[in-house]
Structure formats: C-alpha cells, structure tokens
Amino acid sequence: MITLNSERGLVRIASWDDIESVPGFTADIDPKTVKLKEIIGSYTFDALIPCGLSTCHQPHGNGFLVAAADGRVTNIGRICGKKHFDVEFTQMSRVFLAAVRAQQNREFLGELRNRLATITTEVATIKTEQHGAAWINTRVNQLTGKSTALPMPIINAVRQAVRRGDGTLIIERAATEQEREERSAAVDVKGLEHLRRNVPFVVEDRAGQLDGFPALAPGNGLREIIGSIEPFLTALSEADIESLSDKQLRELSKVGGELDANLGRLRNVVAAGRRLLTRQNIQQLSRFATSSADSRLFATFLRDLPN
Structure with missing residues (x-):
C-alpha cells in the first residue's frame, strides 16, 4: 500500500505501477548530485522494491517517496535516507509522518462525525x-x-x-449438630485431630443466583x-x-x-x-x-x- 500526502489529503494507491507513471519519477538518482525537497509518500509492500538511489538499488519492502529540488521523484528506504541525507531526511520523515497521522486523525474524526x-x-x-x-x-x-x-x-x-x-446469593446459618459431628468425623479420618476444635459452627447455603x-x-x-x-x-x-x-x-x-x-x-x-x-x-x-x-x-x- 502506498500513501501519498497531497493538497487533497491522503491518497492511497495499491499499485507500484501508478507510482512509476508519476511525472518526474525515476528509478535511478545519484544521491551526490541531488537535493531533497520533501517526502511526499510512504509505502509498504510484501514484494520488494529496488531503492531508487544509483548507489544502492537494494530491494526493500518499506520506504519513502521523495521529491528532489529539480522536480524528480524517486523512492528510498529509511536506511539510505539517513545515510545519504542525514538530519535533513530525518526531519523530513518526521514532518511527513506527523502530517499523515494528523490527516488520518481528521479522516477518522470525519467518519465518526458522519455517525x-x-x-x-x-x-x-x-x-x-x-x-x-x-x-x-x-x-x-x-x-x-x-x-x-x-x-x-x-x-x-x-x-x-x-x-x-x-x-451467587449465600445465606449463613448455624451448623446443625449432625453437620458438626460429620465435620469432626471427617477431620479425624484425615488424622488431623488437633483441628477438631476448629470445626465451623456456621454453614453457607446457596440461596439463589x-x-x-x-x-x-x-x-x-x-x-x-x-x-x-x-x-x-x-x-x-x-x-x-x-x-x-x-x-x-x-x-x-x-x-x-x-x-x-x-x-x-x-x-x-x-x-x-x-x-x-x-x-x-x-x-x-x-x-x-x-x-x-x-x-x-x-x-x-x-x-x-x-x-
């Protein structure tokens, strides 16, 4: 999926072919001779896309679409962006991602407003x-x-x-003599005669649910x-x-x-x-x-x- 941030808001594109047909797109830019203008999109694909920098061309699944000062557009991964464009790229990516999040929030709130x-x-x-x-x-x-x-x-x-x-509703009542005797007998069978004196005098009955x-x-x-x-x-x-x-x-x-x-x-x-x-x-x-x-x-x- 490709997300473009344009004056019309977020545009989502499913096909990489649509990107390659963007005016000015090139799959081969020399990072030594180009100056970045802005990040205009991001993408995530299962299939790997070659980096657009002439010094790299390594396939990757996540990256950014960037516009150069001379009007050309290409794609680069985050690592290449930091490596070749340093702080400038980092700042641009932050600005882009913040703009995307803000626009996503606007769209989300707009959908809720419709409801x-x-x-x-x-x-x-x-x-x-x-x-x-x-x-x-x-x-x-x-x-x-x-x-x-x-x-x-x-x-x-x-x-x-x-x-x-x-x-569960429980009613407490006094244990009957038979209940106390049965409890005492059970304690004796287990060989815990010393607990005999602790046989409870209160019984809990289930009174409802x-x-x-x-x-x-x-x-x-x-x-x-x-x-x-x-x-x-x-x-x-x-x-x-x-x-x-x-x-x-x-x-x-x-x-x-x-x-x-x-x-x-x-x-x-x-x-x-x-x-x-x-x-x-x-x-x-x-x-x-x-x-x-x-x-x-x-x-x-x-x-x-x-x-």
Missing part, C-alpha cells in the same frame, strides 16, 4: 427510554446501598454477591460509561476538525477510538440490567429480609419492577 446523529440519538434513547439506563442506574444504586431505599440485610446480600464476583449480575459489577456503572461517551460527542459536534492542532487531533481521536467499545459496554450493561431487574429475579433476595419492616420496604421496591 454522530445516529449515535447521539441511540445514547439519548438508551438513557431515557422505559427501563433504560437512568431507570437501571437508580435501582442498581439502591441494591448496592449507594442510596438508602432498601433494608441493609438485603443490601449486604447483594454486596456479598458482588464480592464473590459471580452473583442473580441473572444479569454484570450490571452490579464494579466498573460497569452506567453513569460512568455514559459520562465517557457524551462529552466526546459534544466535543466532536463542536470541533472544527480541519483547524484542530496536532495535539487536539490526537487527544480527540484517542477518545474517539474508544467510542465503539464504550457503546458496546453501554448496550451490554443495559441488557444485563434489564435481566437483573425483573420481579422474579430480584424476588430471590426476599429471603434476606429479617423483619416485617424489611419485607414491606422490599415489597415496595419489587412492585416497581417488570415481570
């Missing part, structure tokens, strides 16, 4: 629709105790499921995900892409490069939140209510959830 209306509409819809991100975020905050709308025993059960990292658990997971906060998307959309809509500095182009393009991944996260977490916040799924937490007041408060929360 801007669609993306902005999608994010706004996800936020405000029934059982959308705003609705989910409020109820996830209640379940995890970021707001005080649910009894602490239920919040603690959810927090423990989050710490376990798999959405929350579907849509990723909506509760650390790092999946919907407000934070949307907060990483909306400022970029605003900045892109207001930006004059052609007049941005190289630094501004780099920074905006870096955030833009994360846009599709963040949109994917947003869609996935909202989908998980809708699976999580169904009445049947959340009903599993009712076992953790420890008083009639807890049960009434939890029932109020459940009534707002879809079946």
Whole structure:
C-alpha cells in the first residue's frame, strides 16, 4: 500500500505501477548530485522494491517517496535516507509522518462525525427510554446501598454477591449438630485431630443466583460509561476538525477510538440490567429480609419492577 500526502489529503494507491507513471519519477538518482525537497509518500509492500538511489538499488519492502529540488521523484528506504541525507531526511520523515497521522486523525474524526446523529440519538434513547439506563442506574444504586431505599440485610446480600464476583446469593446459618459431628468425623479420618476444635459452627447455603449480575459489577456503572461517551460527542459536534492542532487531533481521536467499545459496554450493561431487574429475579433476595419492616420496604421496591 502506498500513501501519498497531497493538497487533497491522503491518497492511497495499491499499485507500484501508478507510482512509476508519476511525472518526474525515476528509478535511478545519484544521491551526490541531488537535493531533497520533501517526502511526499510512504509505502509498504510484501514484494520488494529496488531503492531508487544509483548507489544502492537494494530491494526493500518499506520506504519513502521523495521529491528532489529539480522536480524528480524517486523512492528510498529509511536506511539510505539517513545515510545519504542525514538530519535533513530525518526531519523530513518526521514532518511527513506527523502530517499523515494528523490527516488520518481528521479522516477518522470525519467518519465518526458522519455517525454522530445516529449515535447521539441511540445514547439519548438508551438513557431515557422505559427501563433504560437512568431507570437501571437508580435501582442498581439502591441494591448496592449507594442510596438508602432498601433494608441493609438485603443490601449486604447483594454486596456479598458482588464480592464473590459471580452473583451467587449465600445465606449463613448455624451448623446443625449432625453437620458438626460429620465435620469432626471427617477431620479425624484425615488424622488431623488437633483441628477438631476448629470445626465451623456456621454453614453457607446457596440461596439463589442473580441473572444479569454484570450490571452490579464494579466498573460497569452506567453513569460512568455514559459520562465517557457524551462529552466526546459534544466535543466532536463542536470541533472544527480541519483547524484542530496536532495535539487536539490526537487527544480527540484517542477518545474517539474508544467510542465503539464504550457503546458496546453501554448496550451490554443495559441488557444485563434489564435481566437483573425483573420481579422474579430480584424476588430471590426476599429471603434476606429479617423483619416485617424489611419485607414491606422490599415489597415496595419489587412492585416497581417488570415481570
């Protein structure tokens, strides 16, 4: 692939034949008698291309197209460029590559801008629709105790499921006498009588499994995900892409490069939140209510959830 930087922007050419037909192109220039004007392109090929310098002509796969002060154009590799044109070539290559990166960033941001209306509409819809991100975020905050709308025993059960990292709901209870005896017998069989006194008096029972658990997971906060998307959309809509500095182009393009991944996260977490916040799924937490007041408060929360 050949990339030319022209007044029209970046031009990409697949065929070397097109380069050889460029006015002024020559495959044989004496580096001792030529002065470089600028680097006008770069190329990368699987097939090797002979160097255009008369003192080299070694085949290579990566190189630059250079324009001489006398109007001729040829191709040289990076090593030959540094060897024969020293600091001048190094500076020109930096300028060229910076210009290419800036133009690539402009093209990338321009492509994103073409999608801007669609993306902005999608994010706004996800936020405000029934059982959308705003609705989910409020109820996830209640379940995890970021707001005080649910009894602490239920919040603690959810927090423990989050710490376990798999959405499993566990109820702790006192071990029965039979369970303690069985544990003691197992310890004796293994010849670890000295551990007999450490037989636990608390047993963990599996009380349920929350579907849509990723909506509760650390790092999946919907407000934070949307907060990483909306400022970029605003900045892109207001930006004059052609007049941005190289630094501004780099920074905006870096955030833009994360846009599709963040949109994917947003869609996935909202989908998980809708699976999580169904009445049947959340009903599993009712076992953790420890008083009639807890049960009434939890029932109020459940009534707002879809079946």
